[in-house]
Amino acid sequence: MSTQTSRTANPFPGLRPFQEDEDHLFFGREKKVKELLSKLQEGHFVAVMGASGSGKSSLVKSGLVSALQSGVMDSASGSWKVVTSTPGEHPMKNLAEAMHKLGMASEADFMWADDIENTLRQGPNGLVDVVAKSSLPSNTQLLVVVDQFEEIFRFAEIEKARNSGQRESQDFIDMLMHASQQRTVPIYVCLTMRSDFLEECTTFDGLPEAINAGQYLIPRMNTEELNAAITGPINAFGAEVSPYLLDLIHNDLVEQSDQLPLLQHALMRTWDYWKSLDQPNTPLGLEHYQHVGTLHLALSYHADEIYDSLPSDQSRKVCELVFKALTEKNAEHKEGVRRPTKMSDLVEISMVDFDQVAEVVEAFRAPGRNLLMPAVSEPLAPETVIDISHESLMRIWQKLVRWSLEEREVAHRYGNLVTRAQMWQSPVGGSLVSNPELKDTLYWMKDQQLQ
Structure with missing residues (x-):
């Protein structure tokens, strides 16, 4: 790993995953990367699984992908291209757009992401057809990374609620499985998924078998690996770490x-904080770590700091509505589930103009913050999908914990009202809401801006 790193930057990415170009800062996972490469080489498919916070995305992006592009996989000749997508509520469309951005569209056959999407939808061979007809050189190996694969299960629930009879979720999975099983076109598939969603794989044909064959469950880092993950990036930037700080972090x-x-x-x-003191000959120590709140409170302090810096009470209310829209807690997954949402939808939910929502998003994704994605380098537009950088924000930031509980209560109470209305309109019949419950409900609906 290179130690030629600018001291104007930060050796740690914060909540967001390490990226492909940050492999020189990615220490302590060398053994895991080798194991992952072996699994991918063996079956052209790997499902990287682990608890929230186990480093799945970083291991794939800064470990696996960087290793592939450096030419370490002996059986694969030629160069590598990597397309990364998340399912969201439009898995086929999102993958098509990612492939189009990669430059896979040939002028003869595919001009737009819509054309790629239409081909993907033609059947299990859709992904193979897109790659075969693309402008990629013939000796190119393609790795398709589907990050946060657990989003496909939420999308399947949305499909079920629509009751349209269509199952894009199953078609998407069939296409990925077929692409990894065929050998005519060199396609490899890598999924990242939270392990608490493993049981939900059984609702899809072919997925449990693929997971069983290609699963890589991330082990917890041992003491030596954690020391490397802490000291490696700091040493790469020319600084040192106090051994007392290492002990406390452990x-x-x-x-x-x-x-x-x-x-x-x-x-x-x-x-x-250490850098702001301008004492380069002093190692990072306990006083610096404790000043920012330690592992227990640093994230909540930081999020509060950004929230408090917003320019008005209205901005802070917009912030609350945005984060409520981006997160969800339910009985099945109490740790919380991310809900990536388009800017246009956040504007509608917040009932303010685009610039007011953008002001909040920009505050939370600014350099040195990284609590929302995409990165600040990507301009915001109505179609831009906003997401929290990691689920840990839902569990650590105390304001968001409270907001999530409030949002869950709103959904529960509103659901009860809908059920009672449906019962009243049904042949069985039911009772209308009457005072004092009616008065309380009307006040509540006004407060929640429900109609």
Whole structure:
């Protein structure tokens, strides 16, 4: 790994995953990367699984992808192209757009992402057909990374609610499985998925078998690996770490389920504070780490700091509505589920103009913050999909914990009202809401801006 790193930057990414071009800062996972490469080489398919906070996306982006592009997989000749997508509520469309951005459209056959999407939808061979007809050189190996694959299960529930008889979710999975099983076109498939969604794989034909054959469950990092993950990036930037700080971080990590994102965020904040003191000959120590709140509170302090810096009460209300829209807690997944949402939808939910929502999003995705995605380098537009950087934000930021509980209560109460209305209109019949419950309900609906 290169140690030629600019001291104007930060060696830690915060909540967001490490990216492909940050492999020089990605320490302590060398053994896992080798195991992942072996699994991918064996079956052209790997499902990277682990608890929230186990570092799935970073392992794939900065570990697996960087290794492939450096030519370490012996059986694969030629160069590598990597297309990364998340299912969201439009899995085929999202994959098509990602492939189009990669430059896979040939002028003869595919001009637009819509053309790629139409081909993907033609059947299990859709992905193979797109690659075969694309402008990629013939010796190119393609890795399709479907990050946050658990989103496909929420999309399947949406399909079921629509009752249209269509199952794009199953078609999407069939297409990925077929692409990884055929050998005519060199396609490899990598999924990342939270392990608490494993049971839901059984609702799809072919998926359990593929998962069983290609599963890679990420082990927790041992002491040596964690030391490398902490000291490696700091040393690469020409600084040192106090051994007392290392000991305290190890003790703090024992109590945290969201190991890696909280570690990376706390160290990002610790580095920023240490650097602001302009004492380059002093190692990062306990005083710097404790100043930012340690592993336990650094993230909540940071999010509160950004929230409090918003220019008005209205901006803070928009912030609340945005984060409520982006997160969900339910009985099945109490840790929380991300809900990536388009800017246009956030504007509609917040009932303000685009610029007011953008102001909040920009505040939370600014350099050195990284609590929302996409990265600040991508301009915001109505179609831009906004997402939280990691699920740990839902569990650590106390304001968001409270907002999520409030949102869950609103959904429960509103659902009860809908059920009672449907019963009243049905042949069986039911009772209307009457005072004092009616008065209380009307006040509640006005407060929630429901009609």
